[in-house]
Amino acid sequence: MGAEAEPPGPSQPAARPAGPRRHPGRVAAAITLVGLVLTAGSTLATARIDRTTEQRLLDGQTRQAATVLSTAIMVIELPLQSTLAAQRASAPAGSTAPFEQVMGAQVGAGKMFQTASLWRRQGADLRLVATLGDPPALSPKAASTLTYLRHAFDTKTTTVRLVTVGSRSEVAYAHADPTSGWLVYAEREIPANRRAPVDRDSAFSQIHYAIYLGRHTTADTLSTTDVDPRTLPFHGVRSSQTVPFGDTSLTLTTTPRSRLGSDLSGALPWLLLGGGLLLTLAAARVGQRLTRDRESAEHDAATITTLYQQTETLYDQQRELFVRLQRALLPSANPELPHLEVAAEYAAGARGLDIGGDWFSVIELDGERFGFVVGDVSGRGVDAVAVMARARFTIRAYLTDGDDPVTVLEKCSQQFDILTDGHMTTALVGVGSWRTGEVTLASAGHPPPVLLGDGPPHFVEVTPGRPLGAGVAPYPVSTFTMPAGATLFCFTDGLVERRGEDIDTGLTRLADVLARAAERPVGDLVAHVLATLRHEDAPDDIATLAIRWTGES
Amino acid sequence: MDDFVVETRADGVIVVSGELDIATVDELSAAARAALETTASTLVLDFGGVTFVDSTGLGALVRLRKEAEHRGLGLRLDGVRPEVRRVLDLTGLSEIFPDQAEL
Numbered sequence: 050m051g052a053e054a055e056p057p058g059p060s061q062p063a064a065r066p067a068g069p070r071r072h073p074g075r076v077a078a079a080i081t082l083v084g085l086v087l088t089a090g091s092t093l094a095t096a097r098i099d100r101t102t103e104q105r106l107l108d109g110q111t112r113q114a115a116t117v118l119s120t121a122i123m124v125i126e127l128p129l130q131s132t133l134a135a136q137r138a139s140a141p142a143g144s145t146a147p148f149e150q151v152m153g154a155q156v157g158a159g160k161m162f163q164t165a166s167l168w169r170r171q172g173a174d175l176r177l178v179a180t181l182g183d184p185p186a187l188s189p190k191a192a193s194t195l196t197y198l199r200h201a202f203d204t205k206t207t208t209v210r211l212v213t214v215g216s217r218s219e220v221a222y223a224h225a226d227p228t229s230g231w232l233v234y235a236e237r238e239i240p241a242n243r244r245a246p247v248d249r250d251s252a253f254s255q256i257h258y259a260i261y262l263g264r265h266t267t268a269d270t271l272s273t274t275d276v277d278p279r280t281l282p283f284h285g286v287r288s289s290q291t292v293p294f295g296d297t298s299l300t301l302t303t304t305p306r307s308r309l310g311s312d313l314s315g316a317l318p319w320l321l322l323g324g325g326l327l328l329t330l331a332a333a334r335v336g337q338r339l340t341r342d343r344e345s346a347e348h349d350a351a352t353i354t355t356l357y358q359q360t361e362t363l364y365d366q367q368r369e370l371f372v373r374l375q376r377a378l379l380p381s382a383n384p385e386l387p388h389l390e391v392a393a394e395y396a397a398g399a400r401g402l403d404i405g406g407d408w409f410s411v412i413e414l415d416g417e418r419f420g421f422v423v424g425d426v427s428g429r430g431v432d433a434v435a436v437m438a439r440a441r442f443t444i445r446a447y448l449t450d451g452d453d454p455v456t457v458l459e460k461c462s463q464q465f466d467i468l469t470d471g472h473m474t475t476a477l478v479g480v481g482s483w484r485t486g487e488v489t490l491a492s493a494g495h496p497p498p499v500l501l502g503d504g505p506p507h508f509v510e511v512t513p514g515r516p517l518g519a520g521v522a523p524y525p526v527s528t529f530t531m532p533a534g535a536t537l538f539c540f541t542d543g544l545v546e547r548r549g550e551d552i553d554t555g556l557t558r559l560a561d562v563l564a565r566a567a568e569r570p571v572g573d574l575v576a577h578v579l580a581t582l583r584h585e586d587a588p589d590d591i592a593t594l595a596i597r598w599t600g601e602s
Numbered sequence: 603m604d605d606f607v608v609e610t611r612a613d614g615v616i617v618v619s620g621e622l623d624i625a626t627v628d629e630l631s632a633a634a635r636a637a638l639e640t641t642a643s644t645l646v647l648d649f650g651g652v653t654f655v656d657s658t659g660l661g662a663l664v665r666l667r668k669e670a671e672h673r674g675l676g677l678r679l680d681g682v683r684p685e686v687r688r689v690l691d692l693t694g695l696s697e698i699f700p701d702q703a704e705l
Contacts, residue, residue: 427661429624468668473661475693494694513694519664522697548621548654551685552692588624589656 073344077337084329088322096318100286103305107288110256111303115290117253118260118301122294126207128155128162129224129233136167137229145179148233156182161237163219168198168232170225175199175232185236186214187221201225201232207295211262211270212236220262220272222295239273255307257283261300264291272299379592383411386419388483390597392571394579398543398590405429405590406437406472407541412445417484420448423495423539423594424476427516436472440465440517444478454478454491458514458524462493467518474517477539486531486598491524493517496542499560501567502535502597506560509537533600536571538563543589544582558582571595607651608633614641615680619651622659630659634666638673645670650681655689667698678702 128151135147148167155161164182166189168175175198177189187194187210201208201223210221218239225232259266259274259281266282266289274281283304292299383391393409406426414420422444426437443464447457457478467473475495481488490498490509494516497508514524531537545555559582566577575595583591606620608629616633620626630647637645645666655663663679670677679699682690690696 425657427657429658466668467661467665468672473657473664475657492694494692496692513692515694515697516660516664518661519695519698520668522694542657546656552688 073337073340076340077333080336081329081333084325084332088325088329091325092318092322095321099318103286104288107256107286107303107305110305111288111290111301114253114256114258114303115292115301118292118299122292122299125161125222125237126224126295128152129207129222129235132167132233133224133226133229133231136231136233137226148179149181152181152233152235156235162235163238165233165235168225168234170199170202170230170232185221185234186212186217186219187234187236197221198223198225198232198234202227204296209262209295209297211272224295255305256303257306258301258303259283261302262294263297264300266300266302270300379408384413384419386411386413386483388599388601389419390571390599391595392575393592393594394575395593396543396579396583396591398588404431404434405543406433406474407543407590407592408437408441409539409592409594410441410445411594411596412448414448414451414480418480418482420445421479421481421539421594421596422448422476423498423541423592424474425495425541425543425592427473427475428471432470433472436465436470436474440474440476444476448478448480453526454480454489455524455526458491458493458517459521461517462515462519462521462524465518470518473519475513475542476517477511479537479539481531481537481596481598483598484601486533486535486600488529488531488537490527490529492527493524494519496540496545496556498537498539499563500529500531500535500537501563503532506538506563506567508556508560531598533598536567536574536595536597538574538578539594539596541590541592543587543591544578544593546589547584547587571597610637611648615646615648617648617651619653621654621656622652622662623654623656624658627659627662631662631666634677635669638666638670638675641675644676644678646678646680648681649679649686650683652683652686655686657693660689660693660695664695664698 132148132151135151139147145167148165152162152165152167156163156165162182164180164185166177166181166185167179169178170176175195187197197208197210202225204225207222207224210223212219212221219236220239222235222237223232253275257274257276259276259278260272261267261270262272263270268278268281271278271281283302285304287302287304289300289302292301379393379395383393391411393411395407395409398405406424406428408422408424410420410422412420422441424437424440424444426433426440440461443461444457447460452460458476461476465474474493476493477490477495477498478493479488479490479498490511492511492513494513497511497513499506500509509527509529511527512525515522540559542552545559546552547555559578562578562581563574566574569577575593579591579593606622606626606629607618609617610633611617614637616630616637618630622630634645634647647663663677667677680702682699682701687696687701690699
């Protein structure tokens with residue numbers, strides 16, 4: 050584990066990544082807000098454009114309707130003007146024949162006028178001389194009538210009044226010729242409810258309208274409309290045109306019956322609104338999900354970091370466990386055996402991360418004999434330690450049963466298989482007598498021990514058989530007798546093996562070191578050899594076992 | 603330190619050079635297992651360039667030899683250098699991987 054990182058406890062959560070936290074709900078809300086604003090803006094703008102278009106179209110329709118209205122007014126005024134012209138030309142004296150001839154065609158049920166009358170001014174006197182159709186709503190005797198009619202002589206055009214008598218509503222027309230003194234009066238009925246039907250093909254077919262007499266658009270001045278007068282004035286898109294009408298004018302106000310523009314233009318704002326809302330919703334959802342994903346990714350990263358740290362911690366713990374396991378499998382104290390001094394040492398390899406499978410063992414067998422083993426499982430790791438434990442206790446069991454080293458190894462060679470165990474084991478197995486110093490040895494591919502104290506240190510001659518796991522094999526026996534005070538030094542190859550160097554060089558070096566330290570107490574001897582030969586960077590672990598026989602004294 | 607190289611020759615011989623240890627053993631094992639799929643009789647490992655074999659390397663050789671036997675095939679080391687031969691002798695493996703020069 051890197052020195053820069055502070056190792057946290059396994060359960061300690063890793064620090065969350067720095068930076069502002071984005072709550073998915075808040076992101077969604079922000080997106081929704083922006084979306085709503087955009088949607089509302091575009092909807093309003095489109096609606097405005099549509100409204101402008103509608104207004105333009107309505108204005109056009111209204112102008113068209115106003116033209117139609119002007120024509121209608123001319124049609125109304127024409128009989129009156131014709132009558133005056135005829136009266137003036139053919140009957141300056143007083144005949145009413147031209148009046149009856151011209152207006153007679155225009156008065157009556159279903160005709161243009163309900164009533165028409167001819168008046169004559171002579172000096173200050175104004176007299177009714179003829180009447181056609183119904184009696185006029187405007188009483189000929191009333192002073193207000195006379196005032197109105199006199200006013201007509203002051204006006205060159207037709208004078209128009211709205212007359213309501215009882216339930217009857219009439220538009221009154223008076224047209225006078227001050228030169229001849231003739232005056233034509235006519236009344237045109239308007240429905241009491243002011244409603245007038247509209248022809249489908251007329252200029253008014255696409256609009257609702259209300260026609261007011263004069264410039265003011267109040268209920269009092271309302272002439273005709275195609276809607277319920279109570280719903281007036283119009284709301285929404287509306288337009289108005291003023292048309293000259295005698296001494297006054299008609300004000301035409303309109304509103305569309307239905308959409309004048311294309312349906313798409315009108316639907317567009319709603320489409321935008323609906324589409325915008327949907328998009329906003331979708332965007333909000335996507336935003337929320339993306340934020341969540343990001344949050345989860347950050348969380349995952351944090352989790353992975355934590356896992357790494359935990360793995361490191363676990364690894365450290367595991368390694369410590371391995372080392373403890375290894376040490377637990379090695380004897381903590383060698384048995385006190387008569388006439389024997391025993392020292393042993395285990396040194397873990399410098400690599401340390403993978404634990405090796407070296408071991409040593411000394412056991413008391415009976416009242417005279419002792420057994421000893423030094424072994425080395427190839428490879429590393431917990432599997433190697435497991436194989437080591439099995440080898441160690443299997444060998445020990447056979448030795449305890451009284452088997453000699455050769456038998457022990459032969460039996461073991463049937464018990465181990467590298468194909469299933471994954472590891473191969475070398476082992477040096479010996480049985481000695483503390484009474485005689487006689488030692489029997491067998492080797493399963495293990496380096497021979499060094500005998501000290503019998504002349505110069507030398508390697509005991511023992512022909513190695515196959516390592517355990519390499520197949521069933523015979524093991525040659527080696528027997529010798531230790532002189533009193535001699536020391537048998539057993540080891541694993543980690544003590545002598547070095548890269549780029551012949552194994553014999555390492556063996557010779559060991560022999561030399563032992564020769565110089567032969568007189569030391571065994572514990573001291575083992576420590577010295579390890580301290581001298583153990584390479585600081587040596588990858589392999591090392592097991593050493595020294596047995597000194599003091600001899601029977 | 604020599605680089606470890608494993609090369610399968612056209613004639614099926616695997617030529618190995620460098621140090622065979624815990625770090626390089628998998629490379630040899632993979633090449634040898636691939637060769638065992640096609641070899642008809644005996645797989646030959648040319649060990650002329652191998653300068654060092656540790657206990658893991660020895661374990662791998664034994665293992666490959668046993669895998670070959672399971673297929674009814676053989677596995678042979680050729681050109682083993684004296685220092686490696688010495689290690690095979692010390693570890694009781696010269697019986698399994700005999701010196702070809704002595705045969």
